[in-house]
Amino acid sequence: MSEPALKIVPNELSRQAEAALGQWIDPIIGCDLISAGAVIKLEAFTFRLYIDLHLGFPADHYGPQLRNELERYLLANTQAKVVEVNVTWSVSAAPLTAQTLPAIKHLIAVASGKGGVGKSTTATNLALALAAQGARVGMLDADLYGPSQPRMLGLSELPDTVDGKLQPLVGHGIQTMSIGFLVDEEQPIIWRGPMITQALTRLLNETEWQDLDYLIVDMPPGTGDIHMTLAQKMPVSGAVIVTTPQDIALLDARKGLKMFDKVNIPVLGIIENMSTHVCSNCGHEEHIFGAGGAQRMAEEHDSELLGELPLDIRIRSGADDGEPIVASDPQGELAVAYGDIALRAAARVWLQSRVRQQTVPTIVVE
Known part of the structure; x- marks a missing residue:
């Protein structure tokens, strides 16, 4: 579905507002709101401005924040005495995903080249952050050799089966499916590639997901069978790469990024985990694993640093x-x-969808 054209009633105030909006770089979207297609209506009457914004990612909390900041900005940068900004949002399904998985609008893979960088913890908190903004979110634990989502989301029951469909368990509002629900926590999974491929496909397709905006896929480390299954058989909207600043971790993360490039899955950006540590006793900050590695990687590979997360005991204990x-x-x-990173990733899913559908808004002057 194409997005509505931007409607502007032309006068001096509307021209001022349009120019000001063109200079406003939204910190979450990463570009101005007009280029993003977020401004769907702009009306100016004497000294009053009315603007309707529509975002393609969840924004229950971000929307009011954006509205307040934009109203102050336009009051300061136009001749308007009154500014009213209305912000709405909705998540449109990716066409291929809607065809193959009607209950899911977007699949987002969270991956890392190396184990131990906090990928699963990051995936869990990103899912919760999207849900906090109003999205309906699910979690597919695709790390079949080392499933951790049951423990992280506090789930231990055996899922029910209704009419041959597995019913996802819900932890903290997140619909979740994991091989960890079906085997003992300490039982190793000793399967060859074809068995792993079949298991992952069944976990995705035979789970009765309930109307999800996003299904977060917690990937295993590396670039093996599960990654190829994801690329070939699942309509993934984008991938997020998690790494630490350490050179060894970055080396493997680059391999993961290049793998997604080769299979034509857009990389939404890079998250630097364990970026810094602040001593809880003295407040001294130290870059234990190095500094700036993910930023350099993003620049080298024409990607984006979505954000940095600290090494903090509260993240681990939680x-x-x-x-x-x-x-x-x-x-x-x-x-x-975590919330800012999750919104940036979701915003890039929206922007990538707009580019693929070639729905850059047309300006109509009335």
């Missing part, structure tokens, strides 16, 4: 206890950091 930090402290600074 994951171990089934109480992820975004759920246990939703107003804290760590939840805010």
Whole structure:
């Protein structure tokens, strides 16, 4: 579905507003709101401005924040005495995903080249952050050799089966399916490639997902059978790469990024985990694993750094206890950091969809 054209009633104030909006670089979207196609209506009457914005990603909390900041900005940069900004949002399904998985609008893979960089913890908190903005979110634990989502989301039951469909378990509002629900926590999965491929496909297709905006896929480390299955058989909207600043981790992360490029899955950006550590006793900050590695990687590969996350004991303990930090402290600074990263990733899914559909808005002057 094409997005509505931007309608502008022309006068001096509307021209001022349009120029000002063209200079406003939204920190989440990464470009101005007109180029993003977010401004769908702009009306100017004497000294009053009315603007309708529509975002293609969840924004229950970000929308009011954006509205307030934009109203102050336009009051300061135009002759308007009154500015009213209305912000709405919705998530449109990717066409291929809607055809093959009608209950899911977008699949987002969270991957890493190397194990131990906090990929699963990051995936869990990103899912919770999107849900906090109003999205309906699911989690597919695709790390079949080392499933961790049951523990992280505090789930341990055996899923029900209704009419041959597995019913996802719900932890902290996240619909979840994992091989970890079907085997003992300490039982190793000793399967060859074809068995792994079949298991992952069945977990995705034989789970009765309920009207999801996003299904987060927690990938295993490396670039093996599961990654190829994902690329060949699943309509993935984009991938996020998680790494630490350490050179060894970055080396493997680059391989993961190049793999997604080769299979034509857009890389939404890079997340630098364990970026810095702040001593809880003295406040001293130290870059234990190095500094700036993910930023350099993003620049070298024409990608984007979505954000940096600290090495913090609260993140680790929350994951171990089934109480992820975004759920246990939703107003804290760590939840805010995860929230910004999640919104940037979702915004890039929206922008990539717009580019693929070639729905750049047409300006209509009335």
